[in-house]
Amino acid sequence: MKRLTLPLIGVALLTTAHSAAHADATRADSHAPIGVMGDHTHAQGEVMLSYRYMDMSMDQNYAGSQKVSTSDIHAAGYGVAPQSMDMTMHMLGAMYAPSDTLTLMAMLPHITNDMSLRSSMMAQNMMNARPRFTTESSGIGDVKLGGLYQLHSDDKNTLIFNAMISLPTGSIDEQDTMANPMMGEMHMPYPMQLGSGTVDLLPGLTFTQKHSRYSWGSQIKATLRTGDNDNGYTLGDRYRLNTWIAKPIGHRFSLSGRASFEHWDNIDGSDKQLTLMPNMVPTADPKLRGGEQTSLHVGFNYVLADGDTGNQRLALEWGEVVAHDLKGPQLGTSKILTLGYQIAF
Numbered sequence: 001m002k003r004l005t006l007p008l009i010g011v012a013l014l015t016t017a018h019s020a021a022h023a024d025a026t027r028a029d030s031h032a033p034i035g036v037m038g039d040h041t042h043a044q045g046e047v048m049l050s051y052r053y054m055d056m057s058m059d060q061n062y063a064g065s066q067k068v069s070t071s072d073i074h075a076a077g078y079g080v081a082p083q084s085m086d087m088t089m090h091m092l093g094a095m096y097a098p099s100d101t102l103t104l105m106a107m108l109p110h111i112t113n114d115m116s117l118r119s120s121m122m123a124q125n126m127m128n129a130r131p132r133f134t135t136e137s138s139g140i141g142d143v144k145l146g147g148l149y150q151l152h153s154d155d156k157n158t159l160i161f162n163a164m165i166s167l168p169t170g171s172i173d174e175q176d177t178m179a180n181p182m183m184g185e186m187h188m189p190y191p192m193q194l195g196s197g198t199v200d201l202l203p204g205l206t207f208t209q210k211h212s213r214y215s216w217g218s219q220i221k222a223t224l225r226t227g228d229n230d231n232g233y234t235l236g237d238r239y240r241l242n243t244w245i246a247k248p249i250g251h252r253f254s255l256s257g258r259a260s261f262e263h264w265d266n267i268d269g270s271d272k273q274l275t276l277m278p279n280m281v282p283t284a285d286p287k288l289r290g291g292e293q294t295s296l297h298v299g300f301n302y303v304l305a306d307g308d309t310g311n312q313r314l315a316l317e318w319g320e321v322v323a324h325d326l327k328g329p330q331l332g333t334s335k336i337l338t339l340g341y342q343i344a345f
Ligand SMILES: [Cu+2]
Pocket: 040, 041, 042, 048, 095
């Protein structure tokens, strides 16, 4: 009995306090924090175009939740240890609503990966490895297409079914010069490839609730790979839970806080183009790719204009990963920055 009373009182209070709340598309927090995708649908006939810039940085290796140093990795017998990695992404998005309940969506990413690595003394002496080197890959990533279907919508609550797929448009044959420049360009390990190489299903559910003084939402999404790619492997499935709360300040601005939990499996099979041995560098080992991370984010949405020039928005979100549990040694993400511009008309 006691367990039920508290939430019931809570719900009753919120209902009375905010009974005047109603759906308002121009509210800054009517869109989720910019790091969340597929959180909202549009009214029939509406079009939205968006641009996002994302930066993910990694600068620490982990095995489980323990930090692992470069010398630990060299001591474990690896000739080369990744030091840091930076992934930047430019993403164009388009949304169109043929009806109030269905919004179609497409996303086109352009990805740049930069990795810094360090060779062990032994690799330097025995294999002419450069002490330090960087590798880079850049190009179009996997295009995502699909729809967002509104399962339920009232003045306050919205439930969306996310039905997207990811197409293998990103390259899985990226090459660069490795530790020994004499060997020329070589096929790069898994994290430096730009796409999955498989058709991936991206189902999800997004719930949002609006009150007059705040709003919150929660989204669960999966990335489910189908089949093997042309190089004979399948990236691990991913699962992500996002929960956020946002507070409007004035008519055009909202502040947000978000917590995200992500789990991803190891790679199935192994890349037949990869000549680097898994005991040379950890990134070449398909069994050292799985993991989990929890991140916390703060951000804002700002409605720039709402009128003849369309509903224009600017948004920024900055996040930090606070807990890692990685099959390792594996580089863990430390910081995530997302910047976005959206225009709807
Ligand atoms: Cu939109």
